[in-house]
Amino acid sequence: MSELLRVEHLAAGYGRLPVLFDVSFSLEAGEVVALAAGNGAGKSTLLAAMSGVLRPVTGGRVEFRGRDLSRVPAHLIARQGLVHVLERRRLAPFMTVLDNLRLSEATVARVRRAAWRRRFEEARESHELLRSHGERKAGELSGGQQQLVAVVRGLLAEPAVILLDEPFQGLDLHAASQVCAVLEQAAGAGTAVLLTEHRAEVVTGLAHRTLHMDRGRIVDEESHVAQPV
Numbered sequence: 001m002s003e004l005l006r007v008e009h010l011a012a013g014y015g016r017l018p019v020l021f022d023v024s025f026s027l028e029a030g031e032v033v034a035l036a037a038g039n040g041a042g043k044s045t046l047l048a049a050m051s052g053v054l055r056p057v058t059g060g061r062v063e064f065r066g067r068d069l070s071r072v073p074a075h076l077i078a079r080q081g082l083v084h085v086l087e088r089r090r091l092a093p094f095m096t097v098l099d100n101l102r103l104s105e106a107t108v109a110r111v112r113r114a115a116w117r118r119r120f121e122e123a124r125e126s127h128e129l130l131r132s133h134g135e136r137k138a139g140e141l142s143g144g145q146q147q148l149v150a151v152v153r154g155l156l157a158e159p160a161v162i163l164l165d166e167p168f169q170g171l172d173l174h175a176a177s178q179v180c181a182v183l184e185q186a187a188g189a190g191t192a193v194l195l196t197e198h199r200a201e202v203v204t205g206l207a208h209r210t211l212h213m214d215r216g217r218i219v220d221e222e223s224h225v226a227q228p229v
């Protein structure tokens, strides 16, 4: 397996509020890693610091494919293949489901747009939800359905690394298993998956490793039986 992403001694905070302290870990292709912690431990801050959507970093670095990301703007980080699916899905509620998915096309480089359109058509055919609800307004879908759409949208860009903030929050078992299946498939194709979750037990069947965070630090690391192929 090859290392895609390395976080080294990362420190971050907001103004005078320090949130992350000396966080280090790495992610390899095809790995699913969970960040488990209670409220306010800094999970969302860590993902945002990695994807560049916030710049709370006060020390350390994030390297993606060996390149320091600290000066790279968020949209270029995404274009290079590190995609962040934000908490609460962030779909445009008055746009149709398919139009929400189409928003992803602009996030990939022009030379990759023909391939993007092929993946879009494949996704449209392979997901029952997209066949039946593609022309519905995204805001009319259940939370679980919206989450699936948000995850599919993130994966349409064919990211090397996908970061997901609380992808199972509020989902029933059926919706959670659908999201799991999509993520497992992506990991099987080589995408590294990093997701946050309050409840460590929710992700043990999916994650190869769980990093336990407490008050801004990684305090424990657990390997699970499932190993990336």
Ligand SMILES: Nc1ncnc2c1ncn2[C@@H]1O[C@H](COP(=O)(O)OP(=O)(O)OP(=O)(O)O)[C@@H](O)[C@H]1O
Binding pocket: 014, 017, 019, 037, 038, 039, 040, 041, 042, 043, 044, 045, 046
């Ligand atoms: N944009 C922001 N500005 C100021 N403080 C923030 C901001 N975002 C988060 N914080 C603070 O940083 C700390 C860590 O928050 P963060 O959202 O990263 O934790 P979390 O582990 O993701 O929690 P949750 O599971 O509740 O989302 C909290 O004290 C929070 O209030």
